[in-house]
Amino acid sequence: MKKITSIVFVFGGLMATTPCLLADLTPSPSTTTQPLPTAATTPSTNAAPADGGPLVDDKTKADAKSLLPNFDPKSETVAWDGGTWKVENNRIFRSQFVKYLNDPEETDKASTQYEAILAQIQQLLKPGQATNENVDQAWKLLFEAAKFRADSQLCNDIADAVYALWQTKSEQTHLATANESIRSEENKLAWNMEQSVSEDNLFAPPSGSADKARAAMEDEQMKREIRLKPDQERLAELEAQSKANSVKLEASELQAKIQFQTMIVQMFFQRRFEHVIIACQFYQAIFGDGDQKLLLGEQIKAMLTSSSGIDPTVSVISSLTHEAIQNVNDGIDAYLFMMKKGELDGATERLQEAYATGLNLPAVKTLPRAQKELGYEYTQKSNQLLDALDVKDYARAQTLVDDLQKLATDFNPTKPLAAIQTAQTISRMHLAKAKAAASQNDEKTLETELTAAADLWPRNPDLEKLSNGIFNQADLQQHALSDLDALMAQKNYRQIYVDKAKYIAATATQPDKAKQLGDILEKMEEIELSLVQADRYSKIGDYRGAWECLEVNRRNLPEDTKLSEARLNYATQAADFVETLNTAAQEDNDGNLGSSLSRYLQAYNDYPPSKLAQEGIQKVVNELVPDIKGNGTKGNGTTKTAPSESNVAGDQAK
Amino acid sequence: MPRKANRTVPLSWIIALVALIALAGGSIYFMRTFLSDPYRGIPELPVAQYGENSLSFRGNTYKVTGKVENQLGWSDKSGRLFSFESDQDGKAYHVGILLPSDLNEVNVQKGQSFEIKVKVVDKGLLQAVQIRKA
Numbered sequence: 001m002k003k004i005t006s007i008v009f010v011f012g013g014l015m016a017t018t019p020c021l022l023a024d025l026t027p028s029p030s031t032t033t034q035p036l037p038t039a040a041t042t043p044s045t046n047a048a049p050a051d052g053g054p055l056v057d058d059k060t061k062a063d064a065k066s067l068l069p070n071f072d073p074k075s076e077t078v079a080w081d082g083g084t085w086k087v088e089n090n091r092i093f094r095s096q097f098v099k100y101l102n103d104p105e106e107t108d109k110a111s112t113q114y115e116a117i118l119a120q121i122q123q124l125l126k127p128g129q130a131t132n133e134n135v136d137q138a139w140k141l142l143f144e145a146a147k148f149r150a151d152s153q154l155c156n157d158i159a160d161a162v163y164a165l166w167q168t169k170s171e172q173t174h175l176a177t178a179n180e181s182i183r184s185e186e187n188k189l190a191w192n193m194e195q196s197v198s199e200d201n202l203f204a205p206p207s208g209s210a211d212k213a214r215a216a217m218e219d220e221q222m223k224r225e226i227r228l229k230p231d232q233e234r235l236a237e238l239e240a241q242s243k244a245n246s247v248k249l250e251a252s253e254l255q256a257k258i259q260f261q262t263m264i265v266q267m268f269f270q271r272r273f274e275h276v277i278i279a280c281q282f283y284q285a286i287f288g289d290g291d292q293k294l295l296l297g298e299q300i301k302a303m304l305t306s307s308s309g310i311d312p313t314v315s316v317i318s319s320l321t322h323e324a325i326q327n328v329n330d331g332i333d334a335y336l337f338m339m340k341k342g343e344l345d346g347a348t349e350r351l352q353e354a355y356a357t358g359l360n361l362p363a364v365k366t367l368p369r370a371q372k373e374l375g376y377e378y379t380q381k382s383n384q385l386l387d388a389l390d391v392k393d394y395a396r397a398q399t400l401v402d403d404l405q406k407l408a409t410d411f412n413p414t415k416p417l418a419a420i421q422t423a424q425t426i427s428r429m430h431l432a433k434a435k436a437a438a439s440q441n442d443e444k445t446l447e448t449e450l451t452a453a454a455d456l457w458p459r460n461p462d463l464e465k466l467s468n469g470i471f472n473q474a475d476l477q478q479h480a481l482s483d484l485d486a487l488m489a490q491k492n493y494r495q496i497y498v499d500k501a502k503y504i505a506a507t508a509t510q511p512d513k514a515k516q517l518g519d520i521l522e523k524m525e526e527i528e529l530s531l532v533q534a535d536r537y538s539k540i541g542d543y544r545g546a547w548e549c550l551e552v553n554r555r556n557l558p559e560d561t562k563l564s565e566a567r568l569n570y571a572t573q574a575a576d577f578v579e580t581l582n583t584a585a586q587e588d589n590d591g592n593l594g595s596s597l598s599r600y601l602q603a604y605n606d607y608p609p610s611k612l613a614q615e616g617i618q619k620v621v622n623e624l625v626p627d628i629k630g631n632g633t634k635g636n637g638t639t640k641t642a643p644s645e646s647n648v649a650g651d652q653a654k
Numbered sequence: 655m656p657r658k659a660n661r662t663v664p665l666s667w668i669i670a671l672v673a674l675i676a677l678a679g680g681s682i683y684f685m686r687t688f689l690s691d692p693y694r695g696i697p698e699l700p701v702a703q704y705g706e707n708s709l710s711f712r713g714n715t716y717k718v719t720g721k722v723e724n725q726l727g728w729s730d731k732s733g734r735l736f737s738f739e740s741d742q743d744g745k746a747y748h749v750g751i752l753l754p755s756d757l758n759e760v761n762v763q764k765g766q767s768f769e770i771k772v773k774v775v776d777k778g779l780l781q782a783v784q785i786r787k788a
Contacts, residue, residue, distance in 0.1 A: 591709070591777060592707060592708055592709050592777075592778055593708070593777040593778055593779065594704065594708025594709070594711075594749075594750070594774070594777065594778025594779055594780060595704065595705050595706060595707060595708040595709075595778060597749075597750040598701075598704065598705045598708070598747065598748060598749050598750070599705060601723075601737050601748035601749070601750065602705075602747070602748050604748075605723075605739075605746075605748055617726065621726050621727050621735060621750070623777070624735070624750070624752075624777055624779050625727065625729055625732045625735055625752065625779075627729045627730075627731055627732060628726075628727035628728065628729045628732065628735060629727060629728060629729060630725075630727050630728055
């Protein structure tokens with residue numbers, strides 16, 4: 001499962017963006033010497049060039065090779081473009097997975113209809129049932145399926161490809177008919193020539209003298225050559241035309257197969273497994289000659305061979321697809337089973353695998369949100385733990401580890417605890433060195449060691465204790481304190497955050513200042529955390545989430561330039577959403593509450609995870625109906641997040 | 655003994671009479687339905703303009719046709735506040751409508767469509783006066 005998951009997941013995105021990778025095709029030896037006809041109906045980047053050369057030039061091949069990531073199945077890592085990623089543990093994937101956990105299940109009428117159409121197509125094309133009528137009906141249904149948004153027009157692509165195949169077949173029939181008539185004409189010419197020769201007097205007994213007889217014979221021979229010449233030339237022309245048609249016949253079928261197989265493989269890597277099955281069924285129904293060998297490039301073949309262990313054919317892709325679908329269904333079952341047992345770590349891992357492979361499959365899309373809630377909470381906390389470790393907030397990391405242990409019976413805290421304890425130990429070692437340097441009045445070493453200790457673990461409580469002993473030198477402390485006061489007055493908290501080691505030490509003997517500094521550093525850590533989170537959201541194109549993440553913190557600290565710059569950047573990417581929220585807030589301030597509520601509801605429907613929209617709805621509702629209960633994001637079994645989720649919306653009032 | 659004349663009513667007369675009666679019945683039914691419709695003559699709320707400035711609509715009565723999205727809250731005294739999705743000109747708009755406590759008996763379920771007679775009250779709030787399933 002993991003192998004298929006990893007291969008499909010890693011290459012899926014890349015294949016979608018680099019179609020040239022699939023075009024690493026060189027025609028078979030029989031076709032390299034002859035020009036391949038280009039299909040008029042399906043112009044494609046994979047089409048063979050008219051000069052019969054390789055389908056992709058060397059430079060493109062080299063570029064494509066450099067784009068291909070290198071997957072190491074042992075460590076489940078991918079090396080690409082100078083970086084190495086853990087397949088199932090990178091930010092982009094984690095963010096997408098969290099988004100999935102928070103999304104409602106797709107059980108609406110349109111989704112159900114769409115799945116029903118795909119199932120009907122598969123049923124019509126089943127082996128043994130793929131009659132011409134059924135194939136035609138299935139082809140028509142492709143256009144019905146393509147109308148649904150979830151389809152992304154892939155059924156249209158299949159329909160186009162099938163149509164192109166039919167046209168190729170028709171072209172082949174014409175070529176075969178042409179060859180038949182050429183052969184008939186050749187036979188006729190040959191017969192005429194034979195008759196013509198048989199009437200010659202070339203071998204008649206010579207009369208007269210020997211010279212006269214030779215001259216008469218040469219004359220006869222010349223006459224015969226002249227007479228036969230047009231027929232001989234025509235025969236040669238017909239022979240050449242017949243051969244050219246035979247080559248065209250072979251090449252057009254090969255070309256059609258390559259194009260169709262390319263589409264199948266591309267859909268496989270895009271994890272559109274239902275479409276792969278449908279495309280394979282069409283392929284098998286149209287090319288009923290049993291030749292299902294893949295004619296694609298060596299890299300693609302190698303990739304498929306490594307996961308199946310056998311030479312790739314259309315049937316192999318079909319069986320890999322069925323296996324992937326089964327694995328996804330098993331993964332979902334395993335997730336539900338492990339959730340019941342409280343084994344959230346394993347359960348979310350199973351769900352991640354199922355999601356990575358089958359994000360487009362009904363089993364994944366229809367998993368109810370209620371059954372994903374615990375997984376969501378666990379995943380969020382796991383992500384927060386990684387973020388906390390990223391920004392070296394070890395106290396928070398420790399709390400999160402404790403929470404996760406309570407939440408999941410199978411959570412293994414060894415690695416995070418090792419990271420936390422290692423950082424703490426090394427930080428303490430630097431502190432010990434700083435202490436020694438202080439006792440020897442070695443200011444340079446003191447500062448270096450303190451900085452190193454604070455860098456490793458900024459909120460280390462021992463820093464304060466040590467500083468009490470160190471800052472006997474009033475000048476140094478006083479200087480740092482005056483700097484701190486100036487920066488506080490300027491609200492330049494970022495600079496304070498950058499030089500935190502110095503200021504933590506300087507304020508150690510002044511509890512009031514230390515508290516102020518602590519508050520500032522806490523605020524800055526929240527900002528740093530929000531910047532990391534916003535970056536994660538933006539990587540999956542969720543600019544509204546990224547902007548909102550920063551907007552919440554900007555209200556706490558509008559002076560921070562780094563935060564403001566990032567926020568402005570995301571605001572331009574999510575301009576409509578930002579404008580709706582800002583207008584809603586303005587209308588709320590103006591007392592135009594009906595409009596304000598309408599806009600907040602609009603923002604909430606556009607982006608259900610929006611906390612600002614939820615808070616706005618809660619605030620406006622409270623202003624409109626002061627004695628209202630059960631509104632907002634908490635309690636009363638809420639829908640989406642903000643308003644009430646109860647299906648029987650009126651029940652609560654009764 | 656004189657023979658009684660055997661006179662019959664022409665068939666076309668009978669058909670015309672039946673058609674006339676049916677037409678009259680249909681007209682009466684239509685008129686009764688039309689006249690008894692409490693929403694008759696009430697304009698549809700222009701939700702787009704309402705979203706721009708709800709205060710300018712205060713005191714007016716409108717009709718809103720929409721689908722229940724969520725319950726935003728409830729109060730024993732004031733009633734229940736719902737968000738509705740209303741489509742106009744092919745675009746979905748979202749509005750909050752308060753169903754006062756005298757409409758508590760109406761069973762409102764998520765996803766159901768309703769026709770609501772609303773009055774725009776203080777602060778631009780839409781307050782239902784009458785409600786019926788669409």
